[in-house]
Amino acid sequence: MIGQREALRLFGCEVFDPDGHRIGIVGQLFLDDFTEQPAWITVQTGLFGTNESFVPLEAAAFDGDTLTVAVTKDAVRQAPRVALDEGDLPPDQERALYLYYGVTYGVTPESPDEEPEVSAEYVEAVRLRLRRWVAAS
Numbered sequence: 001m002i003g004q005r006e007a008l009r010l011f012g013c014e015v016f017d018p019d020g021h022r023i024g025i026v027g028q029l030f031l032d033d034f035t036e037q038p039a040w041i042t043v044q045t046g047l048f049g050t051n052e053s054f055v056p057l058e059a060a061a062f063d064g065d066t067l068t069v070a071v072t073k074d075a076v077r078q079a080p081r082v083a084l085d086e087g088d089l090p091p092d093q094e095r096a097l098y099l100y101y102g103v104t105y106g107v108t109p110e111s112p113d114e115e116p117e118v119s120a121e122y123v124e125a126v127r128l129r130l131r132r133w134v135a136a137s
């Protein structure tokens with residue numbers, strides 16, 4: 001798990017997939033609003049880094065110089081495109097990214113047999129929310 005101490009060193013480092021293929025460079029960092037821990041990054045891809053794609057930090061490894069993520073380069077290329085305006089990630093776009101990458105989103109029952117019926121408002125209230133993290137100089 002990549003914590004807040006490593007987070008500052010992520011900016012600008014190279015990102016690789018599990019097979020060692022270079023994906024791009026870390027552009028932005030997003031925190032889980034509940035845990036305050038780094039949860040997602042954007043990776044600058046394409047010619048001259050003109051595109052940014054979201055990549056989950058779940059199961060990522062950081063060695064101080066490079067970041068190896070748990071998803072393939074092709075998965076990142078085909079990920080949903082998200083408009084990166086100023087501010088936090090909009091809920092519908094956040095949900096699409098979690099679903100695309102197969103990352104658990106929102107709340108899960110405490111036991112596998114338990115499947116409570118919950119309202120959409122409840123799930124929305126307790127979902128994981130990504131918040132852009134801006135490092136102050």
